[in-house]
Amino acid sequence: MSAIPAEATTAEEKVETTGQYDELVNAGYEHGFITEIESETLPPGLDEGVIRTISARKGEPEWMTEWRLAAYRKWLEMPTPNWASVHYPPIDYQSISYFSAPKKKDGPKSLDEVDPALLETYEKLGIPIEEQKALAGVAVDAVFDSVSVATTFREKLHEAGVIFCSISEALQEYPELVQKYIGTVVPPTDNFYVGLNSAVFTDGTFVYVPKNTRCPMELSTYFRINEAKTGQFERTLIVADEGSYVSYLEGCTAPQRDENQLHAAVVELIALDDAEIKYSTVQNWYPGDENGKGGIYNFVTKRGDCRGARSKISWTQVETGSAITWKYPSCILRGDDSVGEFYSVAVTKGMQQADTGTKMIHLGKNTSSTIVSKGISAQHGQQAYRGLVRIAGKAEGARNHTQCDSLLIGDQSAAHTFPYIEVKNPSAKMEHEATTSKISEDQLFYCRARGLTEEDAVSMIVNGFCKEVFNELPMEFAVEAQKLLSISLEGAVG
């Protein structure tokens, strides 16, 4: 039996924070590095000099530079991952520029140069023209987010004492917080892409919610849609202190294009005693044309640590994009009575490949985890679900419920399910359910005989299939996700 692939994986969408709000933007310029970034791109290639330059440009503390270098040295010794279930040509890491100006220069000059199929999707999603430009990577000068929204937003967070900023800013403003937590959930040696990310990351988000604080709003990258440029190597760190609660929404339903084919992000969540983190992702990277050309490789490592007693971490994801997705948002249930949840919808069509799943590592007593995975495959889409549930010897009274459903559309798609279970404590209660179904001709005809088109019918059945997961998403996100799913399955039938 093949082992579960390294740790989590896959790069992932935008998690940018830099300069969202005017003050932060100004702060950035004040420090001088944002302008510098714009005016300078390092030549392709990676060595210690490049890493030192990145760290210096970012004005990082010494320990951070050393941390990056240590990660880099380890990375050099790591073998390139070779996964059985996804196929892509080898990546030349020396041909990537690790510190580059925003993609303004390389991107399309206007929407006329953008893939019409992409624009059509934007139209369907009802995205305003300025946002379309940003998403498609067209150079945009005007900041179209309402400044007042951003300001109110920032003030509210400030009052509550919540820190929500770019990881670069956090390294300058709150270095001791970052140092205390970074790499404690996903160590730089975790896997190949984490190693690389740790050495070179330049973008990402930092969130800290103080003790007994309920974050007054959903933290969302929505508010930053005008900065749709996405880092290739992003780093997100979210810390929920004792008794706090935060809900973080990542991504965007609009398909995003990016010059960078490879995305290798790292997301670390830490929940202390009685804290709860809810992390929702709607991911719709450009999957490439029908042959998969130009699509994004999304290799992200996402892991949450329920470090405190009675803490809870919940991952919800809706994945429809990317040429290749490889990710396993996971929970380490360290604290006694802690709770981990994973709700996922993944869609693959055309030539898309997805290998996703989760890991629930039960270490504490009376820990419980829930996994609900819904996979939809159409056309030539290939999909694998891998789930690992490990109950450690000391995890007295642990419980897991896993439900893994696949829905196939057409007869050329495929879905595979690989559940791995390791139980070292006999008191564990494990439940596993798995189903595979197909949208039948009978179902389609029944709907059509009631006046619905085949596409309406498919989208209705698919949305019904995904309901349990959508229910976990914040309201507006759920509506968007449904719409997104319908659009992404258009033309996938027959």
Place this chain on the structure above:
Amino acid sequence: MLSVKGLKASVGDEPILKGLDLEVKPGEVHAIMGPNGSGKSTFAHVLSGREGYEVTGGSAELDGEDLFELEPEERARLGLFLAFQYPVELPGVNNMYFLKAALNAIRKSRGEEELDAVSFMRLMKEKLKILHLDDSLLKRPVNFGFSGGEKKRNEIFQMALLEPKLAILDETDSGLDIDALRIVADGVNALRSPERSMIVVTHYQRLLDYIQPDHVHVLAKGRIIRSGGKELALELEEKGYGWIVEGEAA
């Protein structure tokens, strides 16, 4: 309203319908009876556009429109409704949501305004009463886990809501208990109107006690071999099909 002429259809190489003629005028109710496997459901499916059947001859027009030129959903929007002999389950799809989507798709195609949630609820309440249907069924997935009788009633409820021009009820009475039969029949009768026609496929004359047909036809071996009034159904009940089918063969 409906005009079917010389309809021939086959499944694979197997001819099932072998020259079927039927004229249905506005407001009329026609009953079609006939032995198992004679082609009744096939006829209903071919009219509503189900895949898997090949029309090899003849024509079918609804209000002058060639049905075979239209997709199944276009036929439905034109006002054709099929109450399925075996209603299909749609796990995960909320019944109420389904009905609203269907109704609005049909309304839209007619150039009518789509109903909002409030007016839809009101309309539904009204129609529920006709069918004495428990509204808990509306909150469940379409037909999913419904009893046989509940499925059939749900079909008629859909018909009440969608208000078709021509409804084909394929053995809607099978599987209903006596009370349910009465309720369904009352529901169907309530929907009778000078503009709406119905084709009722049934094996039992009992249904025709409740739903009085204008015409009764016997379908056998892919053709209508006998037509008559309501008394034909009584005669069939008494003597079975043998005498006509044999008479036909002779």
